[in-house]
Amino acid sequence: MRRRDLVRSAAMAWGAAAGAGVVRASPTAAVPPSAARAELLMAQWIGGRPVDLTGIRLDLSELVENGHDVPLRVEVDSPMTADHRVTALSVWAPGNPQALSLEVEFGRFNPRAEVAARIRLATSQRVTALAALSDGRVRRADVSVVVALAACVDGS
Amino acid sequence: MTTPHGPLRVRVHHGQPVVAGRPLALRVSIAHPMVTDHQVDAQGRRLGRNILTRFECHGADGLLFAASLHPAIAANPSLQFWIRPHQSQTLRLRWEGDHGFVQEHRYALDVQEG
Numbered sequence: 001m002r003r004r005d006l007v008r009s010a011a012m013a014w015g016a017a018a019g020a021g022v023v024r025a026s027p028t029a030a031v032p033p034s035a036a037r038a039e040l041l042m043a044q045w046i047g048g049r050p051v052d053l054t055g056i057r058l059d060l061s062e063l064v065e066n067g068h069d070v071p072l073r074v075e076v077d078s079p080m081t082a083d084h085r086v087t088a089l090s091v092w093a094p095g096n097p098q099a100l101s102l103e104v105e106f107g108r109f110n111p112r113a114e115v116a117a118r119i120r121l122a123t124s125q126r127v128t129a130l131a132a133l134s135d136g137r138v139r140r141a142d143v144s145v146v147v148a149l150a151a152c153v154d155g156s
Numbered sequence: 157m158t159t160p161h162g163p164l165r166v167r168v169h170h171g172q173p174v175v176a177g178r179p180l181a182l183r184v185s186i187a188h189p190m191v192t193d194h195q196v197d198a199q200g201r202r203l204g205r206n207i208l209t210r211f212e213c214h215g216a217d218g219l220l221f222a223a224s225l226h227p228a229i230a231a232n233p234s235l236q237f238w239i240r241p242h243q244s245q246t247l248r249l250r251w252e253g254d255h256g257f258v259q260e261h262r263y264a265l266d267v268q269e270g
Contacts, residue, residue, distance in 0.1 A: 069230045093228050097194060101228035109220045109239060111179035116236035119228045120192075 035125070038094030045090055045130055049138045058091075058129040058141035067121040067147040074129045076113035076139060080106070086113035088132040095125030121147045164188055166249065166261040176242050176270045184213065184249055185234035186259070192227040208233055208253040215265075216245035241267045 055077040064070050078086045091102040101119050113131065121127070124146045131139045165187040174180055191206040205227070213221045221237045249261040 073236075096228050097192075098227055101226050103224040103226075104237075105222045107219055107221065109215070109217050110237065111240040112238040114236075114238055115223070116183075116234075117223075118230040118234055120230050121228075 034097060034099060035094040038092055038099030041099060042092055042128060042130065046138050046140075049132070049136055051138045051140050053140055056129060056131055056139040056141045058127065058143050060127055060143045060145060062143065062145055064121060064145055064147045067123075067149045069118050070121050070145070070147075071116065071118050072127070073116040074114065074131070074141070076131045076133075078113045078133065080111055080113055082108060083134065085110075085134050086131050087134055089113070089115060090130045091117070091119065092128040092130070093119065093121055093125060094128070095121065095123040097122065121145060123147060163259055163261070166259075168247075168249070168263045174241060174265060174267045176267050177240060178270065179238050179240050181236055181238055182213070182247075183234060183236040184211075185232055186251055186261075187232050188251075188253070190225075190227070190229055190231045190233060206254050208251050208257070210250075210252040211235060212248075212250045213237070213239070214248040214250065215239065215241065216243060220247075241265055243267055 057073075057075045059073040059075070060070065072091065074089055074091065076086045076089065078084065080086070085108075086106050088106065089104045090100065092099045093101050102115075102117055104115050106113060124144075126142050126144045129141045133139065167183075167185045169183040170180055186208070188208050189206065190208065191203050193202075193205045195203045197203055207227055207229070208225050211223045211225060211233070212219060220239050223235055225233060244267045245265055247263040247265050249263060251257070251259045
């Protein structure tokens with residue numbers, strides 16, 4: 001019982017910290033101030049390199065019931081050879097208090113440029129994956145996710 | 157430094173058989189709460205941030221995979237990634253976190269000749 005209360009209060013607090021829009025995922029909801037900052041941080045990560053919107057897939061459910069545990073997978077087309085490979089990959093959730101969620105470094109020994117993880121989403125938002133290639137290009141994929149945090153709407 | 161209660165539970169999953177030279181998906185998870193800055197207890201007190209910040213997988217070839225973890229990573233962090241093992245080896249899985257947390261877990265990977 002205490003544990004359930006703890007989990008619920010944690011859920012409420014985490015969602016509330018990211019501002020409005022936790023319960024009602026309205027397209028007219030104000031853009032959280034963190035989103036603009038996130039765009040700046042992503043631009044820094046890209047570092048002026050050319051960006052392709054192809055050759056990368058961000059698998060993420062577009063409707064998420066529990067924002068505390070959201071499975072995602074990022075997959076980049078790459079032969080992963082010494083000369084042509086993905087060197088790094090990042091996942092961004094601009095609607096979260098801190099946008100940068102995961103950064104991966106691939107080495108010479110990864111046969112596929114792919115990673116799967118589970119993240120938290122504080123509110124409905126557009127999640128972005130960026131992949132840096134050894135040829136100096138960046139690939140980008142975006143998925144808009146609607147989050148319904150059941151823990152906050154049961155009224156108890 | 158690990159927790160006062162000893163090392164956290166680690167799980168490693170992959171398909172079988174593991175064949176030399178073939179890509180292998182490894183899924184590695186650890187039982188860590190990943191407490192963010194914003195979580196509070198039942199009395200409304202802030203719990204204080206306590207997250208894992210880094211994961212590394214080392215094998216016979218050296219560093220095979222590394223990830224920086226942030227507060228948005230869900231509790232009990234789980235990562236799946238691909239390696240290409242060429243021989244049986246001991247994988248060294250290493251996590252670092254807040255307050256000097258370090259845990260290492262060794263996993264014996266049996267690899268069959270292709």
